[in-house]
Amino acid sequence: MTDWLFLTEVFLAGLGSGALYAVTGVAFVLIYKATRVVNLAIGEILMLGGYAFFGAAAGWHLPAWVALPVAILAGALVGAVVERGLIRPMIGESPISVFMVTIGLGSILAGFVQIVWGADPLRLPEFLPSAPIFIGEAYVAPKVAYGFLAAMVVVTAFVLGLRFSRGGVALKATAADQAAAYSVGIDVPRVFSLSWIVACGVAAGAGVLVGAIGGISPTMGVFGLSVLVVVIVGGLDSMAGALVGGLFIGVVEAFAGTFLGGEYRFLVTFSILILILMIRPYGLFGTHEIERL
Template identity: 35%
Template sequence: MFLQIVSSGIAIGCIYALIALGFVLIYKASEVVNFAQGDLMMIGAFLVYSAVTHFHVPFIPAFLIAVIIMAVLGKGIDRLLLRPLVGEQAFALIMATIGLGILIRSIGGMIWGYDTFSFQAGITDRPVRMGSVALSSVHIWIIAVTLLLIVGLYYFFNRTKTGVSMEAASQNQLAAYLMGIGVKKVFSNIWAISAMVATVAGVLLTPLQFLNYNMGFVGLKAFPAAVLGGFGSIPGAIVGGIIIGVSESIAGVYLPEGFKEIFAWIILIGVLMIRPEGIFGIQERKRV
């Protein structure tokens, strides 16, 4: 039973990790904390659901169409909302993303309604036995897709010219600009990739939870995962998401009722008290 709890926690942790990855990508590039990441996940999941259910598009083409739409949406958010705020205080940028999340959630409710929908995202839930342990095929699919996406992103950021330019811009914007890298274009591409990753997370989440306009609140649980791993670390986002997911699953079984919903925030408070920079974060000291 413990192994089944852990496998369930790893699966939900992979989703937290993908959402946290969106947080980290945008923060690394522009030092903006995007609190609308969960709501972008909701929109992406609903786009796939609508294409499959209402327009009878096969799942794979529907998913690809949704990913493209979300990439365009991500670029649009950067160009129309974030770019005019360049140079403003961090508080203004944070409030802008919070307002954006509320706006996206409200539009999602107006378009798709406030009911809850069931959507299996093309995955048939069947038990898969590994020795004496019976695992859900949904959990296996989520873990496998997450691993493939992580490998793909690693290759993109380390082996392609566009990915290397994004990594350079995230390290030092001025130096990247002086080397001929279009920093504004890099920011738009980062927002596009973040929105695409959010779509993948939303599609993977729907077999575990029902599809609802409020499902974006799951993204808030990915925030502690990003902090735990180190807010500027991509590997930290993955590790932090899995730790939060497994801890949450164990807390839901072995701790009193209600602890599961708050356990991520308990971990967040503990990390901020003990190691604010996170597991993979670099501690910085300023001499005054």
């Protein structure tokens, strides 16, 4: 007989991890939407956020409510430095050149955390409530539940901000036509900078949530590979696609890991990626446009 309670718990766990994929995917989309840069270092920036939180909380003995903003600010600072020092000088270069810069950046960040904190996995100080959570009879791990709620708040703020704020309107105008945005007085370079700053800050915050659930290590950057699948499935320039794709991939990975084994999780994920690229290369919600690197 089908154990529906067990299946429900696996599904809820998948939604929890999918929400973290979604919020990181939104950060990925924000950079791509504004600058047309495919930032493959997003997983390493997420990793850096987890380590920054660990350094502030365990190293400096700051309370969690202070260490979290420190981690987010660290990610935002990295975003500002990378945009101004690496990405802006590459304007006008081929997309593959900028793409390779982000790959190199990821390697640098992974090496940096190994030099500072070592290569061994670490656990973050406990800061999330640990009381059991049940939805009906289904048990949800508290860290997963709170991570889901935090991720949904961030994604909702992104969607509303893009729709109603002046910065969101400026970003959408810049994404649609940079020359037209210049002509109506939008400071396009500032939009570029803000997109990197906000996106990297959000990715760093997501790294704290991911680290709280599974610990931190220099290999956390592999999280970015699943995020890449998420945004390709949902659409590289679609916030809604990042949300739907994140939740979908999270659930698929949860069931694949449960019934096939953890080693097959990425096999299933990347099989879906190949299928989407063959059938709908611009994603479920992305602009009907194919850009060759």
